[in-house]
Amino acid sequence: MQTTEVREHPELDLLAPHAGGGTAEEGVQRVARMSEGPERIPLLEFDGDAEAVIEPSRLIHRQDVPEACVLCFFGDVVESLRRSHRLRIAALFHGESETVPLFSLDVGGTAVGLFHCPVGAPAAAGFLEELIAAGCKRFVACGGAGVLRRDIAVGHIVVPDAAVRDEGTSYHYLAPSREVVADEASVAALVRVLERRHVPYLRGTTWTTDACYRETRVAVERHQAEGCLTVEMEAAAFMAVAQFRGVAFAQVLYGGDDLSGVSWNDRSWLSRSSVREQLVWLSAEAALELPGETGRVRRL
Numbered sequence: 001m002q003t004t005e006v007r008e009h010p011e012l013d014l015l016a017p018h019a020g021g022g023t024a025e026e027g028v029q030r031v032a033r034m035s036e037g038p039e040r041i042p043l044l045e046f047d048g049d050a051e052a053v054i055e056p057s058r059l060i061h062r063q064d065v066p067e068a069c070v071l072c073f074f075g076d077v078v079e080s081l082r083r084s085h086r087l088r089i090a091a092l093f094h095g096e097s098e099t100v101p102l103f104s105l106d107v108g109g110t111a112v113g114l115f116h117c118p119v120g121a122p123a124a125a126g127f128l129e130e131l132i133a134a135g136c137k138r139f140v141a142c143g144g145a146g147v148l149r150r151d152i153a154v155g156h157i158v159v160p161d162a163a164v165r166d167e168g169t170s171y172h173y174l175a176p177s178r179e180v181v182a183d184e185a186s187v188a189a190l191v192r193v194l195e196r197r198h199v200p201y202l203r204g205t206t207w208t209t210d211a212c213y214r215e216t217r218v219a220v221e222r223h224q225a226e227g228c229l230t231v232e233m234e235a236a237a238f239m240a241v242a243q244f245r246g247v248a249f250a251q252v253l254y255g256g257d258d259l260s261g262v263s264w265n266d267r268s269w270l271s272r273s274s275v276r277e278q279l280v281w282l283s284a285e286a287a288l289e290l291p292g293e294t295g296r297v298r299r300l
Helices: 002-008 010-018 024-035 075-083 121-134 184-196 217-225 235-245 273-289
Strands: 068-072 087-094 099-107 110-116 138-147 157-166 179-181 201-209 228-232 248-258
Touching: 068 121, 068 273, 075 087, 075 099, 075 110, 075 273, 087 110, 087 121, 099 121, 099 273, 110 121, 110 273, 121 235, 138 235, 138 273, 157 184, 157 228, 157 235, 179 235, 184 201, 184 248, 184 273, 201 235, 217 228, 228 248, 235 248, 248 273
Parallel strands: 068 110, 068 138, 138 248, 157 201, 201 228
Antiparallel strands: 087 099, 099 110, 138 228, 157 179, 157 248
16 A cells, blocks of 8 residues: 555655655655645645636636736846836736736737746746736746756756646646646747757756755755756746646746855856846747647636
8 A cells, every 4th residue: 555655656755765764664654644644745635626716717807918928037127128118018917915017018019928927936826827817828937047057057048848846836736746847839939939049058857946945955966866957936836837727838047046066156147137138038039939728728
């Protein structure tokens, strides 16, 4: 029984040696109890019901918004575009702490949405849900990420094609697994734009975490060993929401701080304004080329 449960949730195998000490057998028993019984982990209690008690489409009216949208983490770039009168407000989204505008940006005569996304999977995924409910259908997220390989220079582009699910939000959209895989057609569209613009890039797996201050050396080395290139806080959730709602999504990151060495290296990554603005324009171009809706669209 215990062996069967561990096989059903292989992503828990790594927990056994670290879950409170004890022998390997005790660790296996603990992992089995996490999947079933009173000690089970809530994130493993996946409910695939398409309808939630609070459904975005019942709260957010369809609006006249661009179908293509950039989810941008660069507040400095958004403010610069606003000050230069390149943006107009297309819609407003209201949160408990702030009201966030969806801007419209002209890209070669076509409107593309630009949304300044909050950091962290729960808030970012929540706004993605509301943007989908409002009528956006094709998304490219752009942001920075910590690098897990020293040879990834500051500003170098990374395209995630999978994300390790070390956060909580994605488990409410997809059944438990160690990774979520990005939509290949959407990733390919983004890559085509980068290659057309002769922008060097790496493609690979990113590690999505909820706890930036708990990226321990053991955790970093574990994710390095499985081939992760970067660490950030939203990709797995974005991919999961996009799959659940059947919309096109891809993400582009740039190499930021370095976690690969003995000590953390900031590398002044937040000061790379030219890289950040270029990434927004590349993302907007790519968003226009993403495929349409990728599957059954869950909009109730």
